[in-house]
Amino acid sequence: MRIVSRIAFVFAVAGIALAAFYSTGCNTNGGINVDIAKDAFEKLSDYNFFKGKMADLVPNDGLLPYDLNSTLFSDYAEKARFVWVPKEALTADGATNYDERGLVNLPVGAVLVKNFYYPVDFRDAAKGRRIMETRLLIHRESGWEAETYVWNDEQTEAVREIAGAQKPVSFINAKGEKVNVTYGVPNKNQCLGCHEMGGKFTPIGPKVGNLDRDYNYAEAKQNQLTKWASLGYITGLPKKAGTIHTYPVWNNPATGSLDERARAYLDINCAHCHNPKGPAKNSGLDLSFTNRDALSYGIGKAPIAAGAGSGDNMIDIAPGHPENSILNYRLESTNPEVMMPELGRTIVHTEGVELIREWVASMTVSQP
Amino acid sequence: MKFLSAASLFIILVIASCGRPTPVYIKDAKALQEALINAKLGDTVYVDEGTIEFTSSLSMVDKKHITIKGKGMGKTILSFKGMAKGTGGEGLKVSNCEDVLVCDLTLRDMKGDGFKAAECFNITMRRLQVLWSNPNDSTNGAYGLYPVTSTNVIVEDCEVSNASDAGIYVGQSYHCIVRRNKAHDNVAGIEIENCQNVDVYENECYNNTGGLLAFNLPDIPEKNGHSVRIFKNKLHDNNLANFAPIGNTVAIVPAGTGFFVMATPNVEVFDNEFSNNKTVNCGIISYMTSGKEIKDPAYNPFISAVSIHDNKFSKQPALPDTSRSMGKALAAAFQGNSPDIAYDGFVNPALLVDGKLPEDKRICIRNNGNATFANLDIAGGMKNISTDIAAHDCSLTGVPEYKAADVKVPSPVMNAKK
Secondary structure, X not given: OHHHHHHXXXXXXXXXXXXXXXXXXXXXXXXXXXXXXXXXXXXXXXXOOEOOOHHHOOEOOOEEEEOOOOOOOOOOOEEEEEEEOOHHXXXXXXXXXXXXXXXXXOOOOOEEEEEEEEEOEOOOHHHOEXXXXXXXXXXXXXXXXXXXXXXXXXXXXXXXXXXXXXXXXEXXXXXXXXXXXXXXXXXXXXXXXXXEEOOEEOOOOOEHHHHOOEEEOOOOEEXXXXXXXXXXXXXXXXXXXXXXXXXXXXXXXXXOOHHHHHHHHHXXXXXXXXXXXXXXHHHOOOOOOOOOOOOOOOEOOOOOOOHHHHOOOOEOEOOOOXXXXXXXXXXXXXXXXXXXXXXXXXXXXHHHHHHHHHHHXXXXXXXX | OHHHHHHHHHHHHHHHHHOOOOOOEEOOHHHHHHHHHHOOOOXXXXXXXXXXXXXXXXXXXXXXXXXXXXXXXOOEEEEOOOOOOOEOXXXXXXXXXXXXXXXXXXXXXXXXXXXXXEOOEEEEEEEEEEEOOOOOOOOOOOOOEEEEOOXXXXXXXXXXXXXXXXXXXXXXXXXXXXXXXEEEOOOEEEEEEOOEEEEEEOOEEEOOXXXXXXXXXXXXXXXXXXXXXXXXXXXXXXXOOOOOOOOOHHHHOOOOXXXXXXXXXXXXXXXXEEEOOOOEEEEEEOHHHHOOOOOOOOOOOOOOOEEEEOOEEEOOOEOOOOOOHHHHHHHHHHOOEOOOEEEOOOOOHHHOEOOEOOHHHOEEEEOOOOOOEEEOOOOOOOOOOEOOHHHHOOOOOOOOOOOOOOOOOOOHHHHXXX
């Protein structure tokens, strides 16, 4: 009988606590609901990241939208990115919190929220969009962890998926052509395929050089680095202007030279694996924006384990000759054995391929 | 009291479920992928008999002490024929794991490699069959079994065929054992590349382009491979026309190669049987002979410290494969009677002491029955080809003691669970 009464007591206490919780309205429209100590929610709506109609992706208080200068190609999917850093997670020591490659080390408790969607018609945003999935990177005590939520056809909810999925989708591209894509939702391990660095799960996008651009915030237009610094998300930024190596926008010649734009494109599309600590380090190829060593950048470099990926070419980048370069061959292929990147794309990125062709063709001998 | 009886029933159930559970055999692709994602320390994931069709790569990341076990080669078949684009090239990929055993499965028709294990510590591949349906097809995946950048690697009792590069390829790894495998109808049967401390024994390699290769290659992080023992292997009838895509290192290998060692020091080759490899049963070469340019200043392309002893050689007269430079050189000098053992004649000038190689850096060839030999003098433009085997009658002394077989046992956590 003592056991029974104890159980009853526990239930009573829990009931009061629950009642108190709901009466304060914590879980309605009040705020974002993230507890990094708990397992991931099964439904995206449970996090309360967005207010109003979830598919409008209007951020709740504290969820900050951001953009990058150059972005990963994912079968032409567009991305709406947000970062969440709870105030209590911030430290005030002011020490630099980004590494030599510029990657911002967001504190435990932070969450990156990335929504993948296709406009119905790339020429007219008013025609609406189809959100495919929302990926979360959650910074837990044990490290970063990836979760992905696949949106339903009604666009009212997204449900957690760990084993991956393939979803057919079609859209009208910028040239007015209809494109059919089998959009791939990665499984949890495939997330690591790109996000692993030296054995640890690591975000890819938020590097200072890639964040260095203006954003139209609800209040006013502001440089993202300035904004992130004012919120304490980035600390230790250099005071002097021009000391950050800003990534150009790969398809905007006004933002950088052909060489800079090509390297920014290869950085964001390839260097998450092809760097000295990444999953493809065994290839010896380092396509980081910061790498200025010709051989390890692929210029004149022989392949090691390319298999059919060599396409009967002898070297990665043959200056002046994209038609003899393994790099171009692999970017232009959709054969799973050949194509690079090997995850996250099923079609050729025509505009990116043109950029890299033009760049390799423009190279003379051994450009460092 | 009702409460109490319900509680005690619950306890009984919990205790009952703590007993040895009957294995749950997975039957479909999605459930298997989920099982590999959710696997906990010490788990065994069982895969049922039958063919499971995959539309994407299967993977496991960041796990410790996991066994993936099927019901046997040819019984549990993972087919990757229907792999969709953008889902990865490999059949199975295991990365950043510790103490992993994968056994008793067939993997077939991958778009890329069969089973890649990267950044693993204690990885065992046992009784795995890896194959592609189409023979001689350059669009087959490159490697069948592909442990890379790993430590304590065992590949044993496996069978690999029709790979467009190497059937079993161990790359940039440390402390590896490759034993009792069969590799046939691949471009290379077994390739050990840039590894340190490796034992390769009791394997049978036949009907490949090249049976067994031990290579050091430039332009990669680990280019300092050394200490490889090759013993009690049967390397025979490796006369398959090379179907590797050009640009890959194995594309330089002439059909009819039993064994090639290239630029790897401290290699001991003994108690093997070499027979009917038409171009050369055993080749000893520096990277220069590959015809490839060397741009990596940190790479040593020279061959040194090799001992070939107590092997059996036999060979029927046959023309070497003249489509590759090494075969062309042999055919020019010897027509249909190429030697069992050929050395390209390169000597690293930096190693010479008073004009001679020290005892621990020589190329030693001794006690191989009636094996024929040639120094092709490729270094000197083939002007002084010599068949004087006595010039290599030595045994290597002073090489650092070799320690491949001390592969570490599984961690105490694993032992305690047994």
